[in-house]
Amino acid sequence: MTGQRVMVEVEGRRLGLTNLEKVLYPKAGFTKRDVIDYYAKIAPLMLPHLRKRPTTFRRYPEGVAAEPFFEKDVARHAPDWVRVARIVSRRDDEINAYPLIDDLPTLVWAANLAALELHVPQWMVGPKDAKRNPDLLVFDLDPGAPATIVECCRVACLLRERLTADGLDVYAKTSGSKGLQLYCAIRTRRPEATSEYAKALAEELAAEHRDLIVAVMAKAIRPGKVFIDWSQNNPAKTTVAPYSLRGREQPTVSTPVTWDEVEACRRVADLTFTSDDVLDRAEEYGDLFALGNRAALPRVR
Numbered sequence: 231m232t233g234q235r236v237m238v239e240v241e242g243r244r245l246g247l248t249n250l251e252k253v254l255y256p257k258a259g260f261t262k263r264d265v266i267d268y269y270a271k272i273a274p275l276m277l278p279h280l281r282k283r284p285t286t287f288r289r290y291p292e293g294v295a296a297e298p299f300f301e302k303d304v305a306r307h308a309p310d311w312v313r314v315a316r317i318v319s320r321r322d323d324e325i326n327a328y329p330l331i332d333d334l335p336t337l338v339w340a341a342n343l344a345a346l347e348l349h350v351p352q353w354m355v356g357p358k359d360a361k362r363n364p365d366l367l368v369f370d371l372d373p374g375a376p377a378t379i380v381e382c383c384r385v386a387c388l389l390r391e392r393l394t395a396d397g398l399d400v401y402a403k404t405s406g407s408k409g410l411q412l413y414c415a416i417r418t419r420r421p422e423a424t425s426e427y428a429k430a431l432a433e434e435l436a437a438e439h440r441d442l443i444v445a446v447m448a449k450a451i452r453p454g455k456v457f458i459d460w461s462q463n464n465p466a467k468t469t470v471a472p473y474s475l476r477g478r479e480q481p482t483v484s485t486p487v488t489w490d491e492v493e494a495c496r497r498v499a500d501l502t503f504t505s506d507d508v509l510d511r512a513e514e515y516g517d518l519f520a521l522g523n524r525a526a527l528p529r530v531r
Contacts, residue, residue, distance in 0.1 A: 240270075243311055243335035247342050254293040254344060260481045260505075262344060268475065268505040269341040273334050275517045276473040280337070282354035284315045284328030286468050287340060288347035294477045301345070302326045312336050315359040320466055330355070346475045349468035352424065361465065364424045365524060367398070367414040368469055369432070370405070370459035374444075374452030382410040383495040385443055385456045388435055390489070396528040401519055402492050404501050406476035406484035409456075410492070411469060415521040421465045423527055428460035430530045472519045475505065483508045486518035 236247045250263040269276070287301040305327035308314060313336070314327040331337050331348065340348065352366035369389055371382040389412055390400045398414040405411055418424060432445035435458065444455050462469050470476065470484045485503040495501050503511070511518075 238338075240335040240338050241333065243309075245309075245335065245339055245342065247338075252293070254290060254346065255479070255481050256293060256295055257479045258481055258504075262342070264481070264505070265344070265346060265475065266338055266341040268481070268509070269337050270334065271509055272473050272505075272512060273337050275512055275519075276471070277331070277333070277337065278517075279472045279519065280331040280348065280350060282330060282332070283350035283471075284317055284355060285331050285340075285471075286328070286349040287343065287345035288349065288477060289344050290346045290477050291344045293344075294346070294479065298346075298477055302328055304329050309339065312339060315355045317355075317359060317361070346477050348471045348474045350471045351465060351468050352463060353421070353465060361421070363418050363421055364463065364465065365416065366521075367416045367424050367428060367527065368462050369412045369428060370462045370469060371410045371412070372457040372459055373408055374449070374455050374457060377454050377456055378498050379404065379408065379410055379501050380495055380498065381442065381454075381456050383492045383501070385435075385439075385458065386410055386412055386492050388439065388443075389431070389458070392431060392435065398525050398528070399522045401486065401521060402489065403472055403484055403486045403519060404482075404503065405470060406474065406482045406503075407478060410501070411484075413519075413521065415524040416527045417524045418527040424463040425460065426530050427527055428463050432458035432460040434531075473508065481505045485511070488515075488518060 238245050252262045288298050290298045303326040313330045315330055316325050316327050318325050352364045354362045356362045371385055373382050393400045401413045403411050436443045436445035444451055444457050474484050476482050481504050483503055485508055
């Protein structure tokens with residue numbers, strides 16, 4: 231019965247799980263029970279990428295065929311053991327109690343809310359919920375149809391060459407939707423420095439590869455090209471977390487991939503992974519997104 235409530239204990243925390251048989255991905259027959267099961271199994275790899283990062287939920291209580299909603303403030307309904315970061319919004323000075331998914335019980339609690347997608351910023355919180363300076367640099371590669379993730383992979387290789395020349399290690403993951411995302415672990419003393427560097431690099435590559443790359447959001451110039459979205463480095467923005475499900479027709483996942491896979495990509499299917507695929511990959515590869523040493527963010531040339 232969809233309305234049944236099941237009490238479980240997860241690492242010493244009591245949780246009430248509801249509507250476990252509710253189908254959230256109709257075309258795949260993927261239920262809320264499957265969502266919770268996936269997140270519980272992927273937790274050892276996923277949690278290090280969520281810890282200390284204020285998380286925004288994208289919730290699909292009626293499944294992916296219905297309208298989702300974003301949730302930042304969980305103060306009204308979070309159990310008292312869920313750790314939150316109270317952060318003032320720059321836009322309206324409102325204080326939001328963002329969940330911090332630091333452990334398995336909190337991740338299972340989020341999954342039970344049908345928070346299929348988990349989005350995090352490129353910075354962590356410190357003492358007294360203070361925002362630390364960014365520790366990640368991200369490039370979100372977004373294809374304009376008829377371009378696909380295949381073209382994103384071509385751009386990713388160009389970006390990797392340029393970033394490596396600047397002394398950065400580069401890691402790739404699918405967005406779980408249409409595109410590809412590149413990350414570097416960095417150190418910087420200014421919150422705005424990552425956006426400045428990413429914008430300069432995106433504009434440089436767009437000027438060198440006008441047939442393939444754009445660095446501005448205007449949709450009129452994007453068909454058949456890849457938009458390097460450097461603005462995701464804005465401290466007010468978030469990107470989908472590694473290993474997060476996406477609210478697509480199938481339970482696809484934002485999946486870390488190897489550079490061999492990026493270079494070999496010739497079809498969209500080559501880099502499309504569902505939750506089952508990701509669990510198999512986790513057993514085979516471990517965490518392909520285990521970021522290495524943080525390098526100083528290069529100066530803008």
